[in-house]
Amino acid sequence: MRTDAxxxxxxxxxxxxxxSAAENEAxxxxxxxxxxxxxxxxxxxxxxxxxxxxxxxxxxxxxxxALPVWWRNACVSYDIQRDASRQVPYETxxxxxxxxxxxxxxxxxxxxxxxSGPASVSVTNLGPVECDQVQYNxxxxxxxxxxxxxxxxxxxxxxxxxGLTTITFNPDTGEIYDADMEINSTQPLTVSGPLxxxxxxxxxxxxxxxxxxxGMAHSGDDLATMFAHYIPGTTTMRKLTADDVTxxxxxxxxxxxxxxxxxxxxxxxxxxxxxxxxxxxxxQSQCAQPDGKGCAAAxxxxxxxxxxxxxxxxxxxxxxxxxxxxxxxxAGARI
Amino acid sequence: MDARASVSIAVTWDxxxxxxxxxxxxxxxxxxxVWEAGRIYTYTRVHVDRAIAGELGASGERWVRTMGGVxxxxxxxxxxxxxxxxxxxxxxxxxxxxxxTLDVTARGQxxxxxxxxxxxxxxxxxxxxxxxxxxxxxxxxxGATSRLAADVLHGRVVEExxxxxAAAWSRAHAD
Numbered sequence: 001m002r003t004d005a006x007x008x009x010x011x012x013x014x015x016x017x018x019x020s021a022a023e024n025e026a027x028x029x030x031x032x033x034x035x036x037x038x039x040x041x042x043x044x045x046x047x048x049x050x051x052x053x054x055x056x057x058x059x060x061x062x063x064x065x066a067l068p069v070w071w072r073n074a075c076v077s078y079d080i081q082r083d084a085s086r087q088v089p090y091e092t093x094x095x096x097x098x099x100x101x102x103x104x105x106x107x108x109x110x111x112x113x114x115x116s117g118p119a120s121v122s123v124t125n126l127g128p129v130e131c132d133q134v135q136y137n138x139x140x141x142x143x144x145x146x147x148x149x150x151x152x153x154x155x156x157x158x159x160x161x162x163g164l165t166t167i168t169f170n171p172d173t174g175e176i177y178d179a180d181m182e183i184n185s186t187q188p189l190t191v192s193g194p195l196x197x198x199x200x201x202x203x204x205x206x207x208x209x210x211x212x213x214x215g216m217a218h219s220g221d222d223l224a225t226m227f228a229h230y231i232p233g234t235t236t237m238r239k240l241t242a243d244d245v246t247x248x249x250x251x252x253x254x255x256x257x258x259x260x261x262x263x264x265x266x267x268x269x270x271x272x273x274x275x276x277x278x279x280x281x282x283x284q285s286q287c288a289q290p291d292g293k294g295c296a297a298a299x300x301x302x303x304x305x306x307x308x309x310x311x312x313x314x315x316x317x318x319x320x321x322x323x324x325x326x327x328x329x330x331a332g333a334r335i
Numbered sequence: 336m337d338a339r340a341s342v343s344i345a346v347t348w349d350x351x352x353x354x355x356x357x358x359x360x361x362x363x364x365x366x367x368x369v370w371e372a373g374r375i376y377t378y379t380r381v382h383v384d385r386a387i388a389g390e391l392g393a394s395g396e397r398w399v400r401t402m403g404g405v406x407x408x409x410x411x412x413x414x415x416x417x418x419x420x421x422x423x424x425x426x427x428x429x430x431x432x433x434x435x436t437l438d439v440t441a442r443g444q445x446x447x448x449x450x451x452x453x454x455x456x457x458x459x460x461x462x463x464x465x466x467x468x469x470x471x472x473x474x475x476x477x478g479a480t481s482r483l484a485a486d487v488l489h490g491r492v493v494e495e496x497x498x499x500x501a502a503a504w505s506r507a508h509a510d
Contacts, residue, residue, distance in 0.1 A: 034410055039418045039425070039464035040448040061366040061421045062405060069412070135373020138409070155402070156430065156438040159350065161415060162471070163342040166374070166402075171410040187344070198474045205342050208469055212414065218469065228469045230342070288373060 028221035029247025031068040032212065034171050035060065044220035067174035069167060069215040070251055070258045072270070075122050077277035078144045078181075078213070079285075082128035085148035085185040088202065090128060092191060097146060098125060100206045103240055104214055109249035117254030121214065124277040131287035134180040136168040141284030142178055144213075148185040162187055163205050165212045173264045177280045179213045197233040204230060204237035216247050341415035341468030346441040351484040352507035355428040355440040357389030358500050360449060360493065363419045364396065368404030375411040377404035378436060379419040387426070387497045388504035398436040399427065415468030417446040424449040426461055426488070426496070443467040447488050447496075461496050463489040 030048035035057035037043075041050045049066065050056065057064040080097065084090035101123040110116040129143045136142060153161065161184055168178035183189075183206075190199035204225075211226050219226040221243040223236070230237055240248075250259065257269040264270070361381035368377040379399045383391055391397060403413035417427065417439040428445035432438040439445040447461040463485035473481060488496050 032412065034412075036412075036418045036420075036466065038420065038423070038448070039443065039446055039466040040450055040462050042465040056420070059421065061363075064405070133373060136409070136411070137373065155442075156432070156440070157343070157415075157442045159354075160343045160346050160441050160444065161341055161468075162344065164468075165341065165414065167412040169410050169412065170408060171405050172408065177409070200471060208342060228465075228467075230469060230471045232472060232474070 028219045028224065029226060029243050029250070030217040030219055031247070031251060032167070032215050032217040033066045033068055034169060034174050035064040035066040042220075043218055046220070048217065048220070064171065065261070065263065067171075067261050067264065068251070068259075069169050069174045069176050070260065071121060071176045071214065072258065073273045073276055074120055074256060075124060075275035075277040076144070077124045077126045077279060077283070078146060078179075079126050079129040081132050081145055081147045082130060083132070083148070085150050085183070087150070087185050087189055088148060088183075088191050093146070093148070094125065096191070096203060096206060097210070100203065100210045101213075103207055103238075104210060104244075104248050107240065107245045107248055109245070109254050119248050119252040120254055120256040120272055121248075121252040122275070126277065126283060129285040131285065133287050134166050134182060135288055136178040136180075137281060137288040139281070140288045141282035142279040143283060143285065144179050144279055146181045146183070148183045150185045153184045153186055158184070158186065162189075162200065163209045165209050167212070167215075174260060176215060181209055181213065195233055195235065199233055200230075201233075201235050201238070204235055207238050207240075211244065211248070214248060215251050216244075219243055219247065341413070341442075343415055343442070343444065343468050343470055344473050345470045345483050345485065346444045347473060348482045348484045348487045348503070349507065351428050351441055351445060352500075352503055354430060355389065355445070356431055357391045357429045357437075358387045358426065358504070359383050359391055359429065360385040360387065360424055360426050360497075361397075361399075362424045363399075363421045365421060366404070366419065368406045370406060374402060375404045375406055375409070377401050377419075381419065381427075384424060385497065387500050389429075389508075391429075397429075399429070400432045400436045400438055401442075414466075415442045415444075416466065417443050417464070418466045419446075425464075426493070428484075441484075444470075444484065449493060458492045458494060461488050461491050461493060 028045040030043050038056055053066050057066045080093050084093045105122050107119050109119055129145055131143055131145055132147055164182045166180050167176055169176050189202045191202045195201055207225055216226050218228040224241045224243040225237045226244055256272040260270050262268055361383055364380045364382055366377050366379040368375050380396055381399050382396050401416045403411045403416055426447040428440040429437040430440045443464050443466040446464045449459050450462050451459050
């Protein structure tokens, strides 16, 4: 039986040998953190973060902590937007995402002193939803929606981005509150049949993206599903490697504990919550309705209005700062 | 605020030039994050250290918009976005965004951090950004140049790269 004492002892031994082990680290899998990696840094088998990462994060505006992200609950849900895609009909999407998620949740962890067994996270499809926007609502229900964009990609990179996962989290703990995934289906994807030599394999892409959904970051292992580069015409990313399994098991070990930063819990672990796949603040199929209370209300001109507001606020704040010195950044309306 | 979850096709040199309105070496000065229709966007005020190509206006500072950020007790990660850290210079390829702000063309692929050489006597160089999400090679198009922007600029001395960008810009924006 696993105990906190065993885990603490393992953590102590790990910490004791951390520096020397880093040089010979066989594990390349990495976890997503609440602080962005410096863009010039690339994860490798030697490390997931640069040596001065904590200092770098503290220097950001606003200062950030490098906390790994994680789902607290043993059960997490997702939903597919009911229109799905002309390339990927709803039923096909259901089957494809069920297969992709199950690759991660179906692993068997083998973790020495901490025992072995399945990863302590499961995923449930709550069914088709109406909402076709990525959003997180602190005052209304949510859905962890998967959206296909057939006709136009709503962001500034329509010709390059194929898949985009947005993770909403608590910056003080790293706990994931919400995750939404968008697929750019204005681009041709190979969903079934023979994969052309230059084809983009849909299953490979979503297997990689679902890894991000769980909090996995890119791996330094070039054979892993979570490696940052995909070779067209191949299906190798469909299959998890030992490195991928090590990664998901480190976040969701069989004993149901969540390894977190010492600043989050002195023991370095938090127990999972009992299975409840309901999204934070409840489940709803529809997108949130504008509340009309603040500048973040969901409307079509939000970007232009917010940009103008930010620019105006910045002019005022900049003037004050020059008089009074630095101060914290502006908070938005909806959290 | 972080960037860990996207899959993108690697942008070609020609596309990056053609889809940009300007290119410049910039240094972020401050950042502000706000909610917009359920998403967090971060607006970063950047000082334009060197305008290389295109029109950036007369002001020495501009606001650049990226997805993700932290507002109060909520953070959002959108992988593949440019990572603009205060005080850290980058070459950015930029396009017009909402209300006079700018977006980074091709998101993280339009950012090339400026990295000083360990030898201070040597000039700074550009490096490719790794905040790009997973990258896929572009499909080959008959008759088209397929050099990737990252291959053209990675490791280049800033001065040399700026000259190449300015020269190629004229061709890319000839019509």
